[in-house]
Amino acid sequence: MTHKFITMAVAVVAAAFPLFASAEDTDAFSFKFYGQIRADLFYNSRSNSETVDGLFYMYPRDHKYDDFGNDLNAKPDGSLYTMYSRLGVNVTGPKLAGGKIATSGCIEVDFRGGGTNYYMIRLRQAYLNLAWNKSQLLVGQTWHPFYGDVAPEILNLNMGAPYQPFSRAPQIRYRFTDNAFRLTATLLWQSQYLSVGPASNVSMETATAKSQNYIKNSCVPEIAIGLDYKENKWIAGIGADITSIVPRTQAEYNGKVAKVTERITSLSAEAHLKFKSAKWLVAAKTILGNNFTQASGVGGYAITGIDEVTGEQQYAPVKVSASWLNVAYGDKWRPALFLGYLKNLGAGKPVMGILGTGVGDGLDRLATATAELTYNLPHWKFGMEYMLCNAWYGTIGDKGKVQDTHSVMNHRVVMTAIFQF
Secondary structure, three states: OHHHHHHHHHHHHHHHHHHOOOHHHOOOOEEEEEEEEEEEEEEEOOOEEEEHHHOEEEEEOOOOEOOOOOEOOOOOEEEEEOOOOEEEEEEEEEEEOOOOEEEEEEEEEEOOOEOOEOOOOEEEEEEEEEEEOOEEEEEEEEEOOOOOOOOOOOOOOOOOOOOOOOOEEEEEEEEEEEOOEEEEEEEEOOOOOOEEEEOOOOOOOOOEEEEOHHHHOOOOOEEEEEEEEEEOOEEEEEEEEEEEEOOOOEEEEOOEEEEOOOOEEEEEEEEEEEEEOOOEEEEEEEEEEEOOHHHOOOOOEEEEEEOOOOOOEEEEEOEEEEEEEEEEEOOOEEEEEEEEEEEEEEOOOOOOOOOOEOOOOOEEEEEEEEEEEEEEEOOEEEEEEEEEEEEEEEEEOOOOOEEEEEEEEEEEEEEEEEEEO
């Protein structure tokens, strides 16, 4: 049944293209399948903030003591998973406008599932692309612009998060390329990687939840713009992102429910640099994120005020600075190092005692160092990576900054086998 459905879907898409193409172009389709079969074995010395039952690693959790003074998070864990095996197809379609516009597309899935439903098919990328002259227009789901062409080449599936922005999002992207310069402007929405907000649409709670509703109710897409310089072995660039979300549309205050108009708008920025030759890789990125949780970041936003009549709340984004460096050398045998540092800069204005919403509340600093060695053959990769991750937690001060910190540490080992095709 599944293969019949896929065959029918491909036939419908193929039948629709001739409506937009000239008659002589209707057979100009080409398909290139690609993918990987991947197995990841990992071990942690401590409980961590993570997703996918530990495969997507973030940082060690703070102390959590039982009634006898034992730290409940001071326990090891580990497992073996294959759910990040994936399959994709790149499609080149018939040209439009008398051969002036090239058409292409991509569909890519893995078996990550969602929530606790692992080993189910999940859509990773699905987009169409039109290219003419020096321009390209992409519509669909693909990587967030802040992920871009500069990302760490490491074994951990988080690809450097939370230092490195990590997200695939529905978007409309226009790209203009002139010689070595490339300008990109993107409108983004949210699907699998979400903003954080109050767990309830009505009551003021400290509990948080990730949801599409915050940007859906905003009716304003995330806006990103970037400029890159690409020549020979070098890539350098900068980017900016504006995100505007609506945390709640109604409030319950003093026993009454009121319609409220809440919004928080924040600006984030990044800069990146990469050198890659036959054997060398040197890459780095620095990000100043303001409420940038939709890209696997930490932070969120704080409550700064409450209307005494309606309960409407005012907010301020939590600023987080994150930077990373990745160095690798070799071809068949390839050692690599990764260093990351993150600092919570607070809200910049007085907050109401605690952060009302956020990811990593109480996290002040984060530092990670990894060393890995991979053995690479055509279509095959085997590797081992050791990670030392240290997190500093504390109490929230007047302006959302963390004070009176203490540290917790996690040792993580990952072993990976990948067959690529």
